[in-house]
Amino acid sequence: MKRELGDGLELDDDKARIDRAEVHRFLSEESYWAKGRPRETQDRLIDEASRVVGLYDDGRQVGFCRAFTDGVAVVYLADVYVLSDYRGRGLGEALVRQMVDDGPYAGIKWLLHTTDMHALYRKLGFAEPSQKVMERDSIR
Numbered sequence: 341m342k343r344e345l346g347d348g349l350e351l352d353d354d355k356a357r358i359d360r361a362e363v364h365r366f367l368s369e370e371s372y373w374a375k376g377r378p379r380e381t382q383d384r385l386i387d388e389a390s391r392v393v394g395l396y397d398d399g400r401q402v403g404f405c406r407a408f409t410d411g412v413a414v415v416y417l418a419d420v421y422v423l424s425d426y427r428g429r430g431l432g433e434a435l436v437r438q439m440v441d442d443g444p445y446a447g448i449k450w451l452l453h454t455t456d457m458h459a460l461y462r463k464l465g466f467a468e469p470s471q472k473v474m475e476r477d478s479i480r
């Protein structure tokens with residue numbers, strides 16, 4: 341599923357199109373949540389993803405997000421980014437909207453974690469969780 345955004349920008353959920361080296365570079369070097377993530381771990385996260393959406397500028401990978409799900413009850417959104425030169429013009433919102441609203445999981449419950457981008461996700465229908473939500477931290 342592709343979507344043209346104009347000016348050579350495009351959203352695409354074709355997993356085969358992901359520039360894995362570039363996604364790994366950004367996430368392992370520039371993100372706050374996946375610093376130092378090994379390339380093989382990143383590749384596995386893409387392999388196992390239920391859906392990925394890439395943002396491309398004339399074919400160059402400039403943004404990314406991934407989701408995984410049981411396909412029925414809940415879907416989790418992760419590793420959302422847009423390169424810094426492309427920020428502040430609605431592309432992050434378009435990227436996440438394509439994942440959340442324009443795909444096979446639009447109707448089920450979405451979860452995510454964020455340190456500081458609550459405002460972005462609020463625009464897309466996310467809200468603070470109820471008291472029913474619990475989490476267990478990883479032990480490795």
Ligand SMILES: CC(C)(COP(=O)(O)OP(=O)(O)OC[C@H]1O[C@@H](n2cnc3c(N)ncnc32)[C@H](O)[C@@H]1OP(=O)(O)O)[C@@H](O)C(=O)NCCC(=O)NCCS
Binds near residue numbers: 430
């Ligand atoms: C988060 C990120 C993807 C947003 O991309 P973007 O293209 O700049 O986002 P948009 O231009 O579509 O902005 C959409 C909304 O996000 C929020 N937002 C964007 N940048 C923000 C910032 N620096 N601080 C707080 N909120 C911000 C705003 O609510 C904004 O809506 P507004 O323009 O109406 O105020 C991008 O800043 C990024 O890659 N950051 C580094 C990685 C990261 O933090 N990812 C999120 C992990 S949860």
